[in-house]
Amino acid sequence: MRGKGAIAVAAAAVLGLAACGGPTEEEQRSELEWDADAQQYVIEEEIASGEVPLKVWFEEDYLAEAAIAAFKEEFKDEYPDIQVEYELVAKNDAVEKMSLAGEAGNGADVYMSFYDQVARAIDDGTAAPLGEYTGVLQERMSEAYTSVVSVEDQMHAVPVTTESLALIYNTTLLEELTGSTEPAATWEEIKDLAAAYNDPGANRWTMRMSTAEIYRAYPILSSLGWHVYPDGSVDDPGFDDPALTAALDYYGGLREIYNVPSADSTWETIEEAFAKGETPYVITGPWSFSLFDTGAAENGFEYGVTTLPGVEGGEPAGSFAGMHVAVVSGYSEYPAAARVFANFLASDAGAAAVYAATGQIPALNADLLTGVEGIEDDPHVAGIVAQSANAELIPQVPQYFWETGNTMVIDVWDELSDAAAAQEKAVTTYNELHGI
Structure with a gap:
């Protein structure tokens, strides 16, 4: 774990979500440690040590396995013992399932969904604000992507991939x-x-x-x-x-x-x-x-x-436009680790893993997109990106x-x-x- 001198403690009132059906602010952790040098939250000891696995929901085995392997590789020096378990849950069903499973205490820490279901997830308390990662992500992707998953100044989901006809x-x-x-x-x-x-x-x-x-x-x-x-x-x-x-x-x-x-x-x-x-x-x-x-x-x-x-x-x-997103559950007992994993999916390494596993286009700015291995040589991606310039993201349909x-x-x-x-x-x- 990085030295405490590099760590800024972020008072995370914005990270306690009080929403219909969701946990109250007092029921969530009120403070998370933000490593300003690394631009990431410090993962809770129970997750960092491997004592408790981080739980994630994906729709496809191949994506789950690729993303988890890349995550563990990325953090092998900092968190060598970290464990991540996944369950297959359809993105279209994830918000509804989380509203029940989260309250029962057996939901995921992070789950995949569609951007137009985020508003409902916020209402259910199953989409927690991303805190410091809001600023990080806003620098990596367009406002068109970040705005449709935001309430006021807080993003409540990580745009992972985008697609268009x-x-x-x-x-x-x-x-x-x-x-x-x-x-x-x-x-x-x-x-x-x-x-x-x-x-x-x-x-x-x-x-x-x-x-x-x-x-x-x-x-x-x-x-x-x-x-x-x-x-x-x-x-x-x-x-x-x-x-x-x-x-x-x-x-x-x-x-x-x-x-x-x-x-x-x-x-x-x-x-x-x-x-x-x-x-x-x-x-x-x-x-x-x-x-x-x-x-x-x-x-x-x-x-x-x-x-x-x-x-x-x-x-x-x-x-x-379609957009697949990673959502941090408002019920997660490990909100720092959950945010780190969700944000990773939109990092250089995470985007490369997602693209290699699925061929789906990461929701990143064009200059970052060209750095994802394989994309620049893919003759078909450019056509989707060109059409995406004319695509519309419509929230809450x-x-x-x-x-x-x-x-x-x-x-x-x-x-x-x-x-x-x-x-x-x-x-x-x-x-x-x-x-x-």
Whole structure:
């Protein structure tokens, strides 16, 4: 352990979280030791000695094992006896599970979740403020990432990875069809190629994409000027915006290039078909890279990643950004160790471990991102990063937004109603659910 002369004791009133359902400030430790030279908290003796393991929740074995191994390697000189145990818990379930397990005393010290669940975790008392690490992290990543997990001047989660949809294209097939490996920049260009390449009888399509989700439809709708939650208020998702009517009309018209019912636009018909080398374009995210890498090697093609196509004369296509975060439980009995581990996932060594294990893009500033081993040589990361510049992080999106939005775009795509009627239905449904 570092010498006490280098340690500043931080009075951590901000680290005691009093929230609905969570522990009170008095029930948490009121002071943590901050090592100003090392820019980290001093880990509690029970954890440092290995007497008690730090408990963490991850969704995937391979990420948990890689992150823990890298953490122990990073701190092998300072804390050679430290032990970390993990349990597999889906990120989507972690906040709800922690609200029960934390109070019962058998929750994790740190868990992985999604950025848009942090507000709920704060209310539940299961997302503790990060204290001194707030300033450290704000220097390593953009305000867009840090602000959506902050309350006033305190971050309550560590942004770990970010992701966005992008346009993924088969460069080998495109060159055969068009004489060029350059991808389309607009939907109009994709329509032109589809007129020659599409063969519905053979289930051959120029573009494949999910048409049952507003998450996937949003880039098209935003290119035509519709932007969700225009005032940043959960009261108004913007479903009554006149721009949305025209955008939905255009969206429905794209069925001419991918004439498949929304219920049939599944993983197998989109990503797996692209991996076979039969589709010029697909819209998906970096989670599909592993499948595409395998497919490209087996089927003899190369692929590229670029920004999403826009509508000719419209705005750049926006997308919903995703962000995975590490959260320190407000119930942790070892708040210093928990913060050290969570912060580590956004350090140089932690980011490298996460990227090597998952291929997911660390939520770091561009200058730090290029220093992560392997990223600079990855030809596909640049396309995701470029699209992320047009992506939107929207805090506190209620589940009923997705349900209402999904129904709206399905109604239009499947011609169950016209755009105006689908939009009116969405306004009514959202307001009813929001009022419950």
